[in-house]
Amino acid sequence: MPGKVVTVTSGKGGVGKTTATANIGVALAATGARVVCVDGDIGLRNLDVVMGLENRIVYDLVDVIEGRAKLRQALIKDKRLPELNLIPAAQTRDKAAVSPSDMIKLCNELRSEFEWILVDSPAGIERGFRNAIAAADQVLVVTNPEVSAVRDADRVIGLIESEGKGPGYLVLNRVKIEMVKRGDMLSSEDVLDVLAIPLIGVIPEDETILVSTNRGAPAAMDEKSRAGQAFRNIARRLKGEEVPFMSLDDNHNIFRRLRERLGGNNRSGG
């Protein structure tokens, strides 16, 4: 079966596209699936840093497209997870070095070798974005529970629809359940009310993400990380499993949770 191309995009910058790509890649590879992450952010590459593979880059995406390197030479194998691979972006070039048809060609080559091809899109809706979604079979739209990020996600979903790439699936990142409870932050219901696309994951705000990003070891590798768990759930949902959304409550007091459940206002996510 040919592999599936999943593009991770958002419109707005800084909402967690690269973090999501790296973590979902790790989580899929941990299940034994053959995974390649492709950094589509040419000129501002980050995925290699988040995945901790920066020092192993010899050839990059543009080298492959321009014929200076074979695909196999640009693939970097993650030593921690044998099924995880990366194709890094070029840092010294810009988005114009790649066209949508180049990306389609590249992804078609990758499809025969990998089960999952995750494409990390740059922020924005210009050339880099169009390159990143050109080959997509499925699109994940990452947003944060804030009005500006939701507005940009809405714009991007409209563009994805007009490309005929389906409505996309929503990843709601950096949710602080305490703020949602106080009414100071948009809830996942508020966000879905505007965007009206299927939700595939809710990631709680979690300090382990920052630490793991700086260390180059995605949180999904850490069994204890709550955000990592949420990303592992997304990976399972991508594979078609029905996974219930986990409770985002920090409070593990069983009585309080029981009371909330009886009260009928138990918020959940995951």
Add this chain to the structure above:
Amino acid sequence: MQDAISIKGIREGLLVTLSDAGTWGDMSEALLARIEESADFFRGARLALAIGPRALGVADLSNLRDALSERSVGLWAVLSDSPATMNGAQSLGLNIALPSTLPQADAEVETDPEEARDCAVLAHRTLRSGRAVRNAGHVVIIGDVNPGAEVVAGGDIVVWGRLRGVAHAGADGDEAAVVCALDLSPTQLRIAGHIATSPGRKGEPRPEMARLRDGHIIAERWSARGKSPTEE
């Protein structure tokens, strides 16, 4: 392949009609070849492209526009029966209809401006941020108008859904124009030259109609029973 391309002059420039035969790649290559053959004729031309039912994405259209502009040909309209193509063309800022007539491009048929005012455009989809629907007559939307989207009509605007973007009715100065929505909470509402923002809403949304009264935009609740809406 070249027979599949017909070119004729219209008031707005050149109308190029492509047949549905063959792949889009072949067809666009044939078109570019044709343009290169008579480069002098095409230089500086404004092109409206009729592509029938073919479904094209934004990438296809923008690639073609780039290729045409390299040959000093401007693409300004794409006429198609495919909603995907129309969406794509719209998001690139291309026109999807010739100004005077909708389906046929015969410049002889002049539309009466009075008649155009009575025509309505129906969009059966949700307008997401960045999308706009404009019409000299009325506009009817079945779906939501999200924040960041825009509806501009010379006449009335009806939204069978939630209106949360910007709506401008009576854009040519018609002060009798109205805006109706099942949930009327626009970012900004304009009728003719008047502008209003939505007050914060309490409780469940109800269908409302906004109109001008004594120089102010007011929203009245629509009720299924009473003939005259109750004023709020």
